[in-house]
Amino acid sequence: xxxxxxxxxxxxxxxxxxxxxxxxxxxxxxxxxxxxxxxxxxxxxxxxxxxxxxxxxxxxxxxxxxxxxxxxxxxxxxxxxxxxxxxxxxxxxxxxxxxxxxxxxxxxxxxxxxxxxxxxxxxxxxxxxxxxxxxxxxxxxxxxxxxxxxxxxxxxxxxxxxxxxxxxxxxxxxxxxxxxxxxxxxxxxxxxxxxxxxxxxxxxxxxxxxxxxxxxxxxxxxxxxxxxxxxxxxxxxxxxxxxxxxxxxxxxxxxxxxxxxxxxxxxxxxxxxxxxxxxxxxxxxxxxxxxxxxxxxxxxxxxxxxxxxxxxxxxxxxxxxxxxxxxxxxxxxxxxxxxxxxxxxxxxx
Amino acid sequence: xxxxxxxxxxxxxxxxxxxxxxxxxxxxxxxxxxxxxxxxxxxxxxxxxxxxxxxxxxxxxxxxxxxxxxxxxxxxxxxxxxxxxxxxxxxxxxxxxxxxxxxxxxxxxxxxxxxxxxxxxxxxxxxxxxxxxxxxxxxxxxxxxxxxxxxxxxxxxxxxxxxxxxxxxxxxxxxxxxxxxxxxxxxxxxxxxxxxxxxxxxxxxxxxxxxxxxxxxxxxxxxxxxxxxxxxxxxxxxxxxxxxxxxxxxxxxxxxxxxxxxxxxxxxxxxxxxxxxxxx
Amino acid sequence: xxxxxxxxxxxxxxxxxxxxxxxxxxxxxxxxxxxxxxxxxxxxxxxxxxxxxxxxxxxxxxxxxxxxxxxxxxxxxxxxxxxxxxxxxxxxxxxxxxxxxxxxxxxxxxxxxxxxxxxxxxxxxxxxxxxxxxxxxxxxxxxxxxxxxxxxxxxxxxxxxxxxxxxxxxxxxxxxxxxxxxxxxxxxxxxxxxxxxxxxxxxxxxxxxxxxxxxxxxxxxxxxxxxxxxxxxxxxxxxxxxxxxxxxxxxxxxxxxxx
Numbered sequence: 001x002x003x004x005x006x007x008x009x010x011x012x013x014x015x016x017x018x019x020x021x022x023x024x025x026x027x028x029x030x031x032x033x034x035x036x037x038x039x040x041x042x043x044x045x046x047x048x049x050x051x052x053x054x055x056x057x058x059x060x061x062x063x064x065x066x067x068x069x070x071x072x073x074x075x076x077x078x079x080x081x082x083x084x085x086x087x088x089x090x091x092x093x094x095x096x097x098x099x100x101x102x103x104x105x106x107x108x109x110x111x112x113x114x115x116x117x118x119x120x121x122x123x124x125x126x127x128x129x130x131x132x133x134x135x136x137x138x139x140x141x142x143x144x145x146x147x148x149x150x151x152x153x154x155x156x157x158x159x160x161x162x163x164x165x166x167x168x169x170x171x172x173x174x175x176x177x178x179x180x181x182x183x184x185x186x187x188x189x190x191x192x193x194x195x196x197x198x199x200x201x202x203x204x205x206x207x208x209x210x211x212x213x214x215x216x217x218x219x220x221x222x223x224x225x226x227x228x229x230x231x232x233x234x235x236x237x238x239x240x241x242x243x244x245x246x247x248x249x250x251x252x253x254x255x256x257x258x259x260x261x262x263x264x265x266x267x268x269x270x271x272x273x274x275x276x277x278x279x280x281x282x283x284x285x286x287x288x289x290x291x292x293x294x295x296x297x298x299x300x301x302x303x304x305x306x307x308x309x310x311x312x313x314x315x316x317x318x319x320x321x322x323x324x325x326x327x328x329x330x331x332x333x334x335x336x337x338x339x340x341x342x343x344x345x346x347x348x349x
Numbered sequence: 350x351x352x353x354x355x356x357x358x359x360x361x362x363x364x365x366x367x368x369x370x371x372x373x374x375x376x377x378x379x380x381x382x383x384x385x386x387x388x389x390x391x392x393x394x395x396x397x398x399x400x401x402x403x404x405x406x407x408x409x410x411x412x413x414x415x416x417x418x419x420x421x422x423x424x425x426x427x428x429x430x431x432x433x434x435x436x437x438x439x440x441x442x443x444x445x446x447x448x449x450x451x452x453x454x455x456x457x458x459x460x461x462x463x464x465x466x467x468x469x470x471x472x473x474x475x476x477x478x479x480x481x482x483x484x485x486x487x488x489x490x491x492x493x494x495x496x497x498x499x500x501x502x503x504x505x506x507x508x509x510x511x512x513x514x515x516x517x518x519x520x521x522x523x524x525x526x527x528x529x530x531x532x533x534x535x536x537x538x539x540x541x542x543x544x545x546x547x548x549x550x551x552x553x554x555x556x557x558x559x560x561x562x563x564x565x566x567x568x569x570x571x572x573x574x575x576x577x578x579x580x581x582x583x584x585x586x587x588x589x590x591x592x593x594x595x596x597x598x599x600x601x602x603x604x605x606x607x608x609x610x611x612x613x614x615x616x617x618x619x620x621x622x623x624x625x626x627x628x629x
Numbered sequence: 630x631x632x633x634x635x636x637x638x639x640x641x642x643x644x645x646x647x648x649x650x651x652x653x654x655x656x657x658x659x660x661x662x663x664x665x666x667x668x669x670x671x672x673x674x675x676x677x678x679x680x681x682x683x684x685x686x687x688x689x690x691x692x693x694x695x696x697x698x699x700x701x702x703x704x705x706x707x708x709x710x711x712x713x714x715x716x717x718x719x720x721x722x723x724x725x726x727x728x729x730x731x732x733x734x735x736x737x738x739x740x741x742x743x744x745x746x747x748x749x750x751x752x753x754x755x756x757x758x759x760x761x762x763x764x765x766x767x768x769x770x771x772x773x774x775x776x777x778x779x780x781x782x783x784x785x786x787x788x789x790x791x792x793x794x795x796x797x798x799x800x801x802x803x804x805x806x807x808x809x810x811x812x813x814x815x816x817x818x819x820x821x822x823x824x825x826x827x828x829x830x831x832x833x834x835x836x837x838x839x840x841x842x843x844x845x846x847x848x849x850x851x852x853x854x855x856x857x858x859x860x861x862x863x864x865x866x867x868x869x870x871x872x873x874x875x876x877x878x879x880x881x882x883x884x885x886x887x888x
Binding site: 323333 | 679681700701702705706710711713717718719720721722723725726729730731733734736738740743744746750751752754755756758759762763766769770771772773774775777793797
């Protein structure tokens with residue numbers, strides 16, 4: 001039973017891998033076809049939210065899934081990104097694209113600052129600090145009225161334009177934008193994962209002390225992880241603000257952090273496919289279970305608990321069944337040395 | 350002082366499991382609700398509190414048995430425990446809101462959020478704070494005695510230091526942990542009743558903010574150390590008052606976290622926390 | 630000036646002195662063993678050398694560089710690498726990735742290179758991958774290259790730790806009980822592999838309980854008891870040293886009593 005399911009998985013994975021460029025092109029074609037598909041407003045909104053939360057999930061995944069640092073305050077980064085972008089656009093009339101980039105950079109800087117305590121705190125303590133961070137951000141948004149407008153929120157956020165053409169929710173081009181952002185983030189995350197940086201992160205997650213003994217500057221990589229995670233979340237926040245006419249502090253509370261966390265956990269820690277699946281599931285869930293009324297959230301909590309009991313690695317959190325991918329360069333180098341490429345059994349003497 | 354009461358509960362559980370019990374805040378609210386429920390059914394105050402105390406204790410106990418014990422058996426990662434308690438917290442908190450909308454209580458108390466004041470003689474609101482203070486102290490003394498003087502307490506401390514070794518020495522680790530959860534839940538119920546008695550409100554999400562702040566207090570004092578929780582609660586409470594007075598009433602709520610972050614950066618294990626030696 | 634030089638190194642934890650003024654040295658190209666009864670402080674010595682603990686007093690130098698103030702990362706960089714008595718692999722990473730983590734400090738490409746997959750990234754990554762495969766082949770783990778570390782049997786995990794330590798390009802490798810948990814055939818093979826390492830120019834400091842391994846392989850042996858160096862010399866000298874025999878037999882007696 002287990003064997004056969006493994007074989008199916010393995011076939012599926014190698015199929016996905018072989019046609020990855022085809023899938024990428026297909027994704028791009030479908031993305032740009034969105035405005036011409038005549039989707040209803042409800043569906044556009046739903047898809048936008050899914051893509052947005054997938055991106056938020058990827059951001060948090062860098063921290064939890066790769067480096068193993070549990071943040072409970074990502075709504076704080078999300079808020080900083082959204083407010084930075086919104087305020088730059090409304091108060092200083094900065095162009096959206098520049099504002100979006102600056103939102104990412106500024107959030108990354110805050111991520112750097114929040115990363116500093118992570119050097120001294122571990123596990124649960126760090127989680128609590130991130131949680132406190134989220135509360136403090138929320139307080140600043142509410143109190144610093146001269147800049148953030150307090151509880152009233154930032155209103156009249158303009159829509160982004162490309163050569164005078166406006167991207168809105170209504171014409172579907174904002175959905176195109178977030179799908180592209182999500183795609184880029186996903187590819188970038190995979191690129192980081194399968195590199196020196198990603199290996200250092202995962203080594204820290206598995207055994208921080210051993211990672212240090214292998215010469216990994218654990219402090220630097222932990223902070224880098226915070227910075228990258230915050231950057232992605234900040235960009236997502238910047239995008240979020242233009243999907244709406246106004247934003248207010250209550251859009252970014254503890255429950256938002258938990259929702260992002262749930263995306264990561266339900267989908268599958270450390271994977272990209274899981275982020276998209278988790279976001280889709282958690283966004284569709286309230287739609288499908290509307291009839292449950294207030295019980296909806298009870299069921300939601302139940303879902304989390306059951307998930308942890310029976311599939312803690314997340315819905316799509318399986319380990320790859322594929323062999324480690326040797327790059328073209330590596331294969332060539334082995335061939336040049338006259339060594340075989342396939343794994344060799346040990347020489348017996 | 351209310352923080353100290355709730356913080357003790359966090360501290361108990363964290364002390365043994367190294368786990369932040371996110372459901373603690375909701376159990377606190379649950380306890381308060383139960384008191385409210387039984388009181389409105391005509392049960393006098395003190396028995397109502399006692400019933401709520403047992404029920405909350407059982408709730409926490411059941412939560413551990415049903416959701417956390419299987420995880421311990423599987424040797425799960427820390428994050429799974431964390432998410433589980435968040436899930437449980439969601440369940441409790443939202444069940445409370447559902448029940449509140451649909452039960453007949455709504456008609457009995459048209460102003461739904463008002464908790465009948467605790468009537469012990471003809472005391473004023475100030476005295477409810479006094480009660481809170483006294484009860485917190487008594488509770489702390491009782492818990493300290495339990496932890497330090499009883500056989501169960503010895504088992505608790507053994508489990509805290511090395512649960513594997515404790516198990517080999519014949520300690521029923523799961524029972525110890527379940528007992529700890531029970532005590533944590535019961536103390537949360539007392540805190541909930543007193544808190545609601547003081548502020549005269551009860552609502553499903555009441556445990557959220559106070560839970561977070563109490564946790565901050567527990568960490569500030571050095572989590573897992575009971576008297577540390579009380580000191581932490583005082584530090585946070587006083588810090589809040591000072592901040593409210595000198596900076597503005599609006600900075601009151603996040604003050605706990607500002608204090609927390611500052612203390613943790615200076616002393617990563619809290620004011621009274623102990624530090625361990627790295628073993629390789 | 631020796632390759633690795635430790636003079637009077639002392640480690641105290643509170644009132645407890647775990648290592649008490651130990652003095653030893655390792656010359657280039659040697660295999661030196663550190664033996665002693667349980668709790669003698671052998672692993673503590675490794676922890677001191679690799680910067681896990683900050684030594685209380687004494688001097689340690691490696692190729693003339695002062696080790697006492699260095700942090701673990703820097704110690705790896707100057708060429709000392711180790712394995713752990715209680716395995717500390719990266720369990721959720723593949724075997725080859727574990728070895729690649731070992732090559733981490735030899736990486737010269739930066740974060741942006743990896744994000745943009747520049748030619749520099751591709752070339753270096755390929756070089757390290759090939760090197761990792763070569764190391765795995767030499768230690769006989771290549772057939773498990775794609776497996777995840779936590780799925781390996783105990784003996785193979787030990788080998789993987791050694792492979793990972795070699796991948797750092799260390800000149801001095803500290804092996805903490807590499808043969809523990811291996812059957813005689815496996816430990817014989819390990820012996821052969823350690824000799825090969827010596828032939829390739831590596832220097833090895835070894836903690837080991839298996840006397841057949843120690844006596845066969847060591848150029849010199851140090852004996853540690855209760856944190857003090859009680860003997861030093863060639864294998865046959867140590868085997869006949871009355872103090873060593875007493876330390877070991879005494880240890881056995883104590884164990885017998887406590888049982």
